[in-house]
Amino acid sequence: MKLSDSLLGLMAIAFGALIISLTHNFPTLEGGYPGPALFPRILGSLFILFGGILSFQSIKNDGLANLVQRGETYWPGFTNYLSVAAAVIAYMVLADILGFVLTAVVILTLLMKKMGVSLLKSALIAIATSVSINLLFGKFLLVPLPWGILGW
Amino acid sequence: MSGYIAHALSILADPYVLFVITLSSFYGLFIGAIPGLTATMATALLVPITFFMDPLPALAAIVTMEAMAIFSGDIPAALVRIPGTPSSAAYTQDSYELTKKGHAELALGVDLVFSVIGGLMGAVVLIIAAPLLAEFAMKFTTFEYFWLATLGLSASVMVSRGSLIKGAFSLLFGLALSTVGVDITLGFPRFTFGNVELLNSINFIPAMIGLFGVSEVLRNVTGKQLAYPIARVKASKIWTGMWTLMKRYKVNTIRSGVIGTIIGILPGAGADIAAWITYAVAKKFSKEPEKFGKGHIEPLIDAGTANNSALAGAWVPALVFGIPGDSITAIVIGVLFMQGLRPGPMIFETRPEIVYAVYITFIIANLLMIPFGYLAIKFSSTMIRVPRNILMPLILMCSLVGAFAINNSLFDVGVMLVMGIIGFFMEKHDIPVAPAVLGLVLGPIVEENFMVSMIKTEWDFTQFFSRPISAVLCVLALLVWFFPVIMGFLQKGLQNSGKESENQNN
Numbered sequence: 001m002k003l004s005d006s007l008l009g010l011m012a013i014a015f016g017a018l019i020i021s022l023t024h025n026f027p028t029l030e031g032g033y034p035g036p037a038l039f040p041r042i043l044g045s046l047f048i049l050f051g052g053i054l055s056f057q058s059i060k061n062d063g064l065a066n067l068v069q070r071g072e073t074y075w076p077g078f079t080n081y082l083s084v085a086a087a088v089i090a091y092m093v094l095a096d097i098l099g100f101v102l103t104a105v106v107i108l109t110l111l112m113k114k115m116g117v118s119l120l121k122s123a124l125i126a127i128a129t130s131v132s133i134n135l136l137f138g139k140f141l142l143v144p145l146p147w148g149i150l151g152w
Numbered sequence: 153m154s155g156y157i158a159h160a161l162s163i164l165a166d167p168y169v170l171f172v173i174t175l176s177s178f179y180g181l182f183i184g185a186i187p188g189l190t191a192t193m194a195t196a197l198l199v200p201i202t203f204f205m206d207p208l209p210a211l212a213a214i215v216t217m218e219a220m221a222i223f224s225g226d227i228p229a230a231l232v233r234i235p236g237t238p239s240s241a242a243y244t245q246d247s248y249e250l251t252k253k254g255h256a257e258l259a260l261g262v263d264l265v266f267s268v269i270g271g272l273m274g275a276v277v278l279i280i281a282a283p284l285l286a287e288f289a290m291k292f293t294t295f296e297y298f299w300l301a302t303l304g305l306s307a308s309v310m311v312s313r314g315s316l317i318k319g320a321f322s323l324l325f326g327l328a329l330s331t332v333g334v335d336i337t338l339g340f341p342r343f344t345f346g347n348v349e350l351l352n353s354i355n356f357i358p359a360m361i362g363l364f365g366v367s368e369v370l371r372n373v374t375g376k377q378l379a380y381p382i383a384r385v386k387a388s389k390i391w392t393g394m395w396t397l398m399k400r401y402k403v404n405t406i407r408s409g410v411i412g413t414i415i416g417i418l419p420g421a422g423a424d425i426a427a428w429i430t431y432a433v434a435k436k437f438s439k440e441p442e443k444f445g446k447g448h449i450e451p452l453i454d455a456g457t458a459n460n461s462a463l464a465g466a467w468v469p470a471l472v473f474g475i476p477g478d479s480i481t482a483i484v485i486g487v488l489f490m491q492g493l494r495p496g497p498m499i500f501e502t503r504p505e506i507v508y509a510v511y512i513t514f515i516i517a518n519l520l521m522i523p524f525g526y527l528a529i530k531f532s533s534t535m536i537r538v539p540r541n542i543l544m545p546l547i548l549m550c551s552l553v554g555a556f557a558i559n560n561s562l563f564d565v566g567v568m569l570v571m572g573i574i575g576f577f578m579e580k581h582d583i584p585v586a587p588a589v590l591g592l593v594l595g596p597i598v599e600e601n602f603m604v605s606m607i608k609t610e611w612d613f614t615q616f617f618s619r620p621i622s623a624v625l626c627v628l629a630l631l632v633w634f635f636p637v638i639m640g641f642l643q644k645g646l647q648n649s650g651k652e653s654e655n656q657n658n
Binding site: 002003008012019022023026027029033035036038039040043046047050051053054074077078080081084085087088089091092095096100104107108111112115116117121125129130133136137141142143144145146 | 201204205315317318320321324327328331335337338340342343366369370373374375376539540541542544545546548549550552553556557560562565566568569572573580581595599602603606607611
């Protein structure tokens with residue numbers, strides 16, 4: 001799925017407007033000179049300007065048809081995308097509870113399995129990688145990774 | 153000076169540093185040879201590890217890695233017709249056609265030899281130009297730095313391939329991200345939404361890992377897995393005929409090495425742009441332009457020299473002004489800041505051994521490329537065959553650990569995921585990612601220098617134009633901004649005069 005340029009332009013305009021509206025309560029410098037709000041407002045205005053140009057060009061050339069182009073839906077790709085995002089979120093939730101090694105083994109095994117690697121192979125690679133990363137950071141670089149309540 | 157060189161050499165000769173250099177060589181060769189994984193991604197993933205090293209081995213690791221990766225990107229271009237990194241894209245067609253004709257060894261030999269030559273040429277320019285510019289840059293004040301950073305930002309948009317407006321979106325997005333956190337003038341928290349973690353602004357490394365690492369994982373897992381036949385190579389035969397080619401194409405080599413380095417020095421334009429431009433230049437000056445794209449050796453020589461020379465070129469503005477020459481040096485500047493080193497002319501006075509170490513590593517890395525590159529070619533088919541469905545989860549895990557380790561913060565892991573999704577969205581919609589990175593790095597520099605200049609002159613704008621160097625930089629920036637407009641007029645003018653002459657002919 002791909003958004004058309006006219007839609008991208010409109011999104012940029014909205015984003016620019018949002019930035020500017022968020023600066024309304026920013027303080028000014030002594031003598032009324034603009035302070036913290038100056039740069040964000042310039043950026044917001046440029047977003048609106050360039051967004052306007054892009055939408056205008058795109059609508060002039062293609063009209064309002066094809067706002068969203070639908071490519072051929074490739075389901076394994078879509079579910080892979082979701083599982084990658086889910087893996088990161090799972091890490092954020094689990095790392096402090098289970099500790100790095102256990103979390104990493106679980107996430108890697110499931111992710112590789114999802115991508116079509118056999119369960120045994122996934123598990124073996126996951127264990128080897130998680131233990132080596134833990135050694136690299138814990139012993140070589142002396143950066144502790146999350147221990148978890150189990151202490152490993 | 154020789155004292156500093158000796159000091160730098162003695163640090164680099166440490167077995168630990170040599171071990172780091174060797175490991176990062178193999179890492180660079182491997183990532184470069186995997187189609188779809190870029191040298192910038194390799195840098196982003198390497199940063200969390202270098203973060204915990206001393207600055208010298210950290211920089212040595214990045215320099216070696218990038219040199220190796222840009223060469224080894226040529227390998228899958230020749231063997232499976234997919235460039236390993238975007239820098240090899242310009243001559244992928246020619247490399248693969250050569251392989252189809254049974255000349256894979258010739259193509260890979262040229263790739264290796266001319267990568268080494270290009271890399272060394274870039275290193276020489278870096279060594280000569282950087283100290284000279286640094287002396288000049290000592291005269292710079294906040295006004296000049298404002299214009300310089302502005303110029304760098306504008307150039308990054310101008311050289312991005314595709315729509316200029318989309319390049320501008322990317323840049324503005326990076327700049328907008330850089331405004332999150334406590335502001336420079338009053339210490340006012342901007343766009344933090346009450347979140348304590350955002351007060352210190354968006355952490356650069358997780359953002360980088362997201363934009364380059366996670367987005368590439370997403371891109372790779374959402375596409376169909378392609379099975380491709382890989383041509384076999386006899387590595388021992390790659391040296392045959394190289395000497396003759398070096399003699400025959402010495403003009404090409406020098407020309408492309410010089411152009412490549414200059415493009416590298418230009419802020420925002422890196423090895424990939426250098427390859428495309430020298431490809432076009434080579435075609436223009438070639439005696440056999442009709443052979444380009446059909447398995448000709450000349451594009452490999454020209455663009456292959458240029459992309460490696462651009463790497464060292466990009467370090468010139470990075471070290472001298474703190475303005476990155478490409479997206480890899482943008483990351484490097486972030487690393488230097490975190491190591492407590494402020495890149496800029498002062499670094500040549502205060503920490504000269506850092507500068508010399510970069511010089512020396514560039515030379516060592518390019519010489520090491522001869523044996524290591526040979527090994528990479530020998531084991532190329534094994535590397536390219538590494539299954540994607542195992543590699544991508546592993547890269548994701550490395551990204552996770554890297555984003556987390558910098559501050560032991562799970563919030564940073566979240567930043568990484570969001571940036572990864574944004575990076576993936578941008579790439580899908582042909583919005584280049586590099587200007588965003590430059591914006592994120594240079595945003596605070598532009599704003600700080602502007603605000604400080606304004607406050608110290610009590611909002612006297614004329615100072616930005618009346619100081620001599622400042623005025624020159626201002627004119628350059630204006631030229632860059634209005635370049636598309638001027639070109640538009642010129643093209644219209646040319647078309648009109650073309651039409652007129654056509655009419656006259658009729």
